[in-house]
Amino acid sequence: MGLLHLGLLVASILGVGIVDARWRLFLWAAPKRAVLVLLTGAGFLLLWDIVGIAAGIFTREPNPISTGILLAPHLPIEEPVFLLFLVQVTMVLYTGARRILRAGAERHP
Numbered sequence: 328m329g330l331l332h333l334g335l336l337v338a339s340i341l342g343v344g345i346v347d348a349r350w351r352l353f354l355w356a357a358p359k360r361a362v363l364v365l366l367t368g369a370g371f372l373l374l375w376d377i378v379g380i381a382a383g384i385f386t387r388e389p390n391p392i393s394t395g396i397l398l399a400p401h402l403p404i405e406e407p408v409f410l411l412f413l414v415q416v417t418m419v420l421y422t423g424a425r426r427i428l429r430a431g432a433e434r435h436p
Contacts, residue, residue: 331392336408343416352422353415361418368414373407 347353354361379385380401387401396404
């Protein structure tokens with residue numbers, strides 16, 4: 328059961344990646360720029376987490392669905408994977424919404 332959280336995160340990343348590949352929204356539209364956005368966004372959020380952990384705002388309690396592997400005190404291995412997913416899904420939703428809105432504007436000038 329300890330890999331459930333990490334496994335679901337990886338499955339979610341793959342699922343959003345399939346949507347992205349099908350409609351070439353983010354990573355498949357501009358790979359170099361997308362990787363830069365993914366790394367910058369996840370890096371910023373990870374730094375935010377580290378500051379929150381240092382300030383005592385964020386803590387981690389052991390649970391049965393996580394691996395228990397910590398990259399630092401109160402920073403489970405699942406956190407950077409989640410942050411990558413968060414940036415990925417945000418950018419796919421943003422680029423998809425832009426495309427839909429642009430197509431609607433072109434149909435109804």
